[in-house]
Amino acid sequence: MLMYILLGLINYNPASGYELKQIIDRSTGYFWHAHHSQIYTTLRRMEDKGLVISTLEESDGRERRVYDITDKGRSDFEAWLESPMTTIGQYKEELLVRVFFSGSRDIEDVLAELQMQRALRARRLEEYKARRMQETYAKHASNELDIELWQATLDFGIKHEAMYLDWLDEVIARLQTKRHS
Amino acid sequence: MLMYILLGLINYNPASGYELKQIIDRSTGYFWHAHHSQIYTTLRRMEDKGLVISTLEESDGRERRVYDITDKGRSDFEAWLESPMTTIGQYKEELLVRVFFSGSRDIEDVLAELQMQRALRARRLEEYKARRMQETYAKHASNELDIELWQATLDFGIKHEAMYLDWLDEVIARLQTKRHS
DNA sequence: GCCAACATGTAACTAGTTACATGATTAC
DNA sequence: GTAATCATGTAACTAGTTACATGTTGGC
Numbered sequence: 001m002l003m004y005i006l007l008g009l010i011n012y013n014p015a016s017g018y019e020l021k022q023i024i025d026r027s028t029g030y031f032w033h034a035h036h037s038q039i040y041t042t043l044r045r046m047e048d049k050g051l052v053i054s055t056l057e058e059s060d061g062r063e064r065r066v067y068d069i070t071d072k073g074r075s076d077f078e079a080w081l082e083s084p085m086t087t088i089g090q091y092k093e094e095l096l097v098r099v100f101f102s103g104s105r106d107i108e109d110v111l112a113e114l115q116m117q118r119a120l121r122a123r124r125l126e127e128y129k130a131r132r133m134q135e136t137y138a139k140h141a142s143n144e145l146d147i148e149l150w151q152a153t154l155d156f157g158i159k160h161e162a163m164y165l166d167w168l169d170e171v172i173a174r175l176q177t178k179r180h181s
Numbered sequence: 182m183l184m185y186i187l188l189g190l191i192n193y194n195p196a197s198g199y200e201l202k203q204i205i206d207r208s209t210g211y212f213w214h215a216h217h218s219q220i221y222t223t224l225r226r227m228e229d230k231g232l233v234i235s236t237l238e239e240s241d242g243r244e245r246r247v248y249d250i251t252d253k254g255r256s257d258f259e260a261w262l263e264s265p266m267t268t269i270g271q272y273k274e275e276l277l278v279r280v281f282f283s284g285s286r287d288i289e290d291v292l293a294e295l296q297m298q299r300a301l302r303a304r305r306l307e308e309y310k311a312r313r314m315q316e317t318y319a320k321h322a323s324n325e326l327d328i329e330l331w332q333a334t335l336d337f338g339i340k341h342e343a344m345y346l347d348w349l350d351e352v353i354a355r356l357q358t359k360r361h362s
Numbered sequence: 363g364c365c366a367a368c369a370t371g372t373a374a375c376t377a378g379t380t381a382c383a384t385g386a387t388t389a390c
Numbered sequence: 391g392t393a394a395t396c397a398t399g400t401a402a403c404t405a406g407t408t409a410c411a412t413g414t415t416g417g418c
Contacts, residue, residue: 001273001275001278001377002377002378004278004282005278008281008282016397016398017397017398017399018396018397018398027281028277028278028281030272031272031273031274031277031278031281032273032274032275032277032278033271033273034378035378035379035380036397036398036399037378037379037380037381037399037400037401038377038378038379040398040399040400041399041400042377044399045376061385061386061387062386062387062396062397063386063397063398064396064397064398065397065398081279081282081283081285081286082286082290084290084293084294084297085275085276085279085294085297085298086297087301088298088301088302088305089273089274089275089276090214091211091212091341092182092212092213092214092270092273093212093213093270093337094182094213094266094270095266095270096209096212096213096334096337097182097185097186097209097212097213098262098266099330099333099334100189100208100209100212100330100331100334101185101189101262102262102326102330103324103326103327103328103329103330103331104262104324104326104327105262105263107326109263109265112265113265113266116265116266116267117266117269120268120269121269124269143284143285144359145283145284145285145288145359146284146285147284148284148355148356148359149280149281149283149284150281150284152280152348152351152352152355153277153280153281155348155351156274156277156348159344159347159348160272160344163340163341163343163344166340167333167336167337167340170333170336171333171336174329174333175329178325178326178329182405183405183406197369197370198369198370198371199368199369199370215406216406216407216408217369217370217371218371218372218406218407218408218409219405219406219407221370221371221372222371222372223405225371226404242413242414242415243368243369243413243414243415244369244370244413244414245368245369245370246369246370
């Protein structure tokens, strides 16, 4: 998956691993993140496959390995984009695993954990709301639909966090009534 | 992560890999799934670490390798449960990656893909709603809080799918107004 | 006889995480 | 000088996926 993200981003503009990491952190990061180590190794693998080519640029003492997409890379990316998803993506949520098994825990500990998660989620929701995608990424926009769709992914993030907060509030409220059982 | 799920389930009741796969599919499956191959290999690794012990049971021609938790397994599991999460779990959603990069696609293709996803999500939402956790898993319940929390994870699934459908409907509606641009 | 369900595994691979490791430049 | 940012990588490991592989029992 990361491979297609890198391909897609390089397709907008050639970039170095470092830059790609930053772009991911500020754009696809909340629905698909990656560590720099994975980005660098994946780029190398992609070059081996002929999907991208790199050139080592030197300005002053700093070195940057800049990756550009090849024709093969572009056609692979387009083939991926044109073959629609026919299944539901799998959801993995560690907190739910913890909640599922928390029946034997001290209810106050569970409440404290959920309240901390609530605070983290609330902060993230505010970040997403504050961030209007246009100003950050509109510069890359090749067409109007791009902006619409980037906005849509950000809206998803906002809805997701709002739903999560909502759920946390409900669970917290329900546990509070059970406190002295 | 899977290790703790297996430990937690075996802690309720000794079970074979096959049974654990089935339990996961019907309980934690929508927030943490696993293939049978991973379950079998993880159980073996857990046995090497002394967290579980297996015994090979034979009834008729069928063989079942039944795993039970050890004292070390129980204390590792409890230590994990008692150390609260202090970060937000990472969300990975392939469809959002696809949407993010779909600006160059034929809008009708994007709409068709989103509508298919809508149908899949709607079906899943109905499954979750129909499934009342009590009837399926209450048998394992060691206390009242367990039932409350299992119900809470199911409620999360329902809320999540409802939010997702809502978002899909919004994006679809927005794209439909762009159709002949 | 055949198919579904029971039951368990290995092999090969891709993906992802965590830690280690290095070195330059710029602003204070 | 020292901390932050720029910039790139490797190593060791854990996790997860896909495909291959095998054999039984019970119902139709």
